[in-house]
Amino acid sequence: MLSSTEFKKQIQAMGADLVGVAKADSPLFQKHGEEPEALLPGALSLISIGVTLNRAAVCSGNIRLNRYDSMCVYERLNHISLETIRILSREGARAVSVSPYLPVNMASESKGMKGEINHKTVAAIAGLGGIGLNRLLVTTEFGPFVRLGTIVTDAFLSADQPLDENPCDQCELCRTACPVEAIQEDGTLDYRACVSNALSGGLPGAIAIAKKFIGADEKEIKGAIYSSDFWDIWQSAVSGIFYSCSECMASCPIGSD
Ligand code: B12
Incomplete structure (x- = not known):
């Protein structure tokens, strides 16, 4: 036990x-x-x-x-x-x-x-x-x-309790810091806004580049392939880390001394 x-x-x-x-x-x-x-x-x-x-x-x-x-x-x-x-x-x-x-x-x-x-x-x-x-x-x-x-x-372990008080004091610095205004007043997140910004180096970014190939001529295809966005996606794919934004975290004053 x-x-x-x-x-x-x-x-x-x-x-x-x-x-x-x-x-x-x-x-x-x-x-x-x-x-x-x-x-x-x-x-x-x-x-x-x-x-x-x-x-x-x-x-x-x-x-x-x-x-x-x-x-x-x-x-x-x-x-x-x-x-x-x-x-x-x-x-x-x-x-x-x-x-x-x-x-x-x-x-x-x-x-x-x-x-x-x-x-x-x-x-x-x-x-x-x-x-x-x-x-x-x-x-x-x-x-x-x-x-x-x-x-x-499936091991039985004695459980902890949720905190009585939420450490977040709703100071709103995260809301102001978000570059795409994804954090709503009521605390809900506009996922679409957050994803298009935070995952521009991930799948949403890859889809945006792939779309550029549809009906494109040779010059436009070369432009897409040699763009820094495409190369960043390659780097994200090989490293496994693709987030481009952490502003909602970086702006939080809690825990700093
Ligand atoms: C999908 C995902 C995303 C999506 C959706 C974000 C989201 N809010 O969930 C996108 C791509 C937008 C995203 C962005 C980011 N992510 Co992300 N993401 C995930 C992932 C893979 C799944 C999360 C999930 O299932 N969301 C589903 C939605 C419905 O959940 P939700 O919005 O949080 O809402 C639920 C809870 O909040 C809960 N809830 C609400 N109130 C309360 C109160 C109580 C008491 C309880 C119990 C529960 C509860 O109920 C809600 C409904 O289910 C997790 C890894 C994981 N497996 O958990 C990482 C994770 C959440 N991400 C993380 C991080 C850090 C980020 C980013 C900062 C990017 C970055 N630089 O890494 C941003 C922050 C965006 C934001 N402000 O939320 C960390 C969070 C760490 C932390 N301290 O909380 C995680 C846990 C990864 C990790 N292993 O640490 N992410």
Whole structure:
């Protein structure tokens, strides 16, 4: 039988900055459109893991420093998830980890806009932070400067509680900072606006370039192939990191000293 406290310490020792546990049957999952049981029949617990981003890199205004930081953080999350599953397996439990970003379901209904499970929702239920106006998980210690992972297991672990108070104080700096005004007053996100800006180096950018080939002459095709946008998409494809914007995160003052 695993002790939750000891287990969390083990996960922290692997490099996690935040760890929390949510009960798979918490009514909050259903309320926010999540179904842990669909990922692992018999699921009892979800382990939420946060690894901090480097605020200096995210706020640098240099997208390559920002992306490289994310690459490293995702590698750490992958490593922690794999090792956590191995520990659980040795204890006789089953577990699956949900990718921190890709792969996601690209099928027509969600079109890549919905994770296998939403890590922010799991993290909020596991008490890591609250959902901020910027629509990110905002923690007391590090603000939104964390990337998240989730492990679903049939091991019973004692659960943490959601925070009583949301660390986001609705200061609106994220709303003002968003270059495409995607954050609405009521806290909803204009996904279309965010995607076209934040994913210009990803699939939406690739589709925009592919469309330029339709009915184009040789000169226009060459123009598209030799454009910096096309080359950036190639770079994103080989590195696996394609976000071009983090302004809603970079503008958040929470957790800075
Ligand atoms: C699809 C996706 C996107 C989409 C959609 C964004 C979104 N709001 O979900 C796009 C491409 C626009 C996007 C952009 C970004 N993303 Co993104 N994205 C994802 C991905 C792959 C799935 C998220 C998902 O399922 N969304 C579905 C929609 C419906 O969820 P939602 O808008 O958040 O709304 C739900 C919750 O907020 C919840 N909820 C609302 N209030 C409350 C209150 C409580 C108490 C609870 C429990 C739940 C809850 O209910 C809502 C309805 O289901 C996740 C990885 C993952 N598997 O979770 C990363 C992820 C959410 N992205 C992340 C980041 C950092 C970004 C960007 C900053 C880009 C960047 N530089 O990396 C921007 C930020 C945009 C923004 N302000 O939201 C991080 C967030 C980390 C954090 N601290 O929160 C994640 C978790 C990746 C990771 N592993 O860390 N992303």
